[in-house]
Amino acid sequence: MAVAALRDNYVWMLRRGETAVAVDPGEDAPVRHWLERHALRLTGIAVTHHHADHTGGVDGLAPLLAPGGFVATSGGARFAGDRLARAGETLRFPGGVSLEVLAVPGHTRDHLAYRTDDGHLFPGDTLFRLGCGRLFEGTPAEMVESLARLRALDPGTAVHPAHEYTAANLAFALDLEPMNDALLRLREEVLALCRRGLPTLPVPLGEERALNPFLRLEDPAIRRVVRARAGLEMPDPVAIFATLRSWKDRFVAQVEGPRAPPRGGPT
Numbered sequence: 001m002a003v004a005a006l007r008d009n010y011v012w013m014l015r016r017g018e019t020a021v022a023v024d025p026g027e028d029a030p031v032r033h034w035l036e037r038h039a040l041r042l043t044g045i046a047v048t049h050h051h052a053d054h055t056g057g058v059d060g061l062a063p064l065l066a067p068g069g070f071v072a073t074s075g076g077a078r079f080a081g082d083r084l085a086r087a088g089e090t091l092r093f094p095g096g097v098s099l100e101v102l103a104v105p106g107h108t109r110d111h112l113a114y115r116t117d118d119g120h121l122f123p124g125d126t127l128f129r130l131g132c133g134r135l136f137e138g139t140p141a142e143m144v145e146s147l148a149r150l151r152a153l154d155p156g157t158a159v160h161p162a163h164e165y166t167a168a169n170l171a172f173a174l175d176l177e178p179m180n181d182a183l184l185r186l187r188e189e190v191l192a193l194c195r196r197g198l199p200t201l202p203v204p205l206g207e208e209r210a211l212n213p214f215l216r217l218e219d220p221a222i223r224r225v226v227r228a229r230a231g232l233e234m235p236d237p238v239a240i241f242a243t244l245r246s247w248k249d250r251f252v253a254q255v256e257g258p259r260a261p262p263r264g265g266p267t
């Protein structure tokens with residue numbers, strides 16, 4: 001379940017029975033309203049990294065936590081009564097939600113991803129639909145390794161990024177590959193969802209592996225584009241990634257979106 005927050009953030013709510021865990025609450029009010037509307041108890045908060053648009057709601061929601069509930073943090077930001085989540089461990093929240101912790105540095109040094117045992121992935125700002133996070137603190141090599149870690153998960157994994165950036169990312173992907181039929185087909189679907197204010201997420205990892213340029217560093221089609229535009233051969237996936245990332249940083253998407261869904265609306 002996505003709860004829209006701020007301008008284009010999603011707070012993902014994992015529901016089990018009468019309980020729910022919030023991933024990356026950038027604000028507290030929309031989450032509180034959602035919990036009230038669904039008559040659910042909050043049993044946990046999982047934070048992927050320290051940026052304010054992922055943590056701004058934690059202090060306001062923490063008093064609502066049911067007994068035994070806790071805030072799992074990546075360490076870059078700390079909260080009263082929190083718990084440091086460590087890569088490789090599985091967090092067990094009261095009510096039944098459990099999350100495996102993966103370390104995915106690159107966007108920030110402290111960045112974590114969380115995964116449920118039934119195939120839902122919450123990569124925060126590491127992996128977006130058709131894109132990836134900017135490098136604020138980490139290196140291209142770290143980000144390539146982090147993305148490879150996520151790419152290697154089961155292709156049926158449902159990816160739930162923290163932002164609605166799909167339309168802008170699709171514009172960049174099509175700028176790289178204007179003749180990619182799969183991307184062209186996707187454009188109609190994505191723009192229709194954005195026009196209606198609906199999320200384009202989650203997305204199956206298998207689709208991202210086939211279409212997201214940042215997950216296709218070994219793909220001959222992407223390598224051809226980079227060679228042609230950069231004017232030199234780049235055998236190293238890290239160099240390809242750094243080149244793509246620098247182009248994306250400068251790319252201004254001419255799109256109608258991204259548009260966040262109505263604030264606080266469960267979708």
Ligand SMILES: [Zn+2]
Nearest residue numbers: 049051107125
């Ligand atoms: Zn961030």
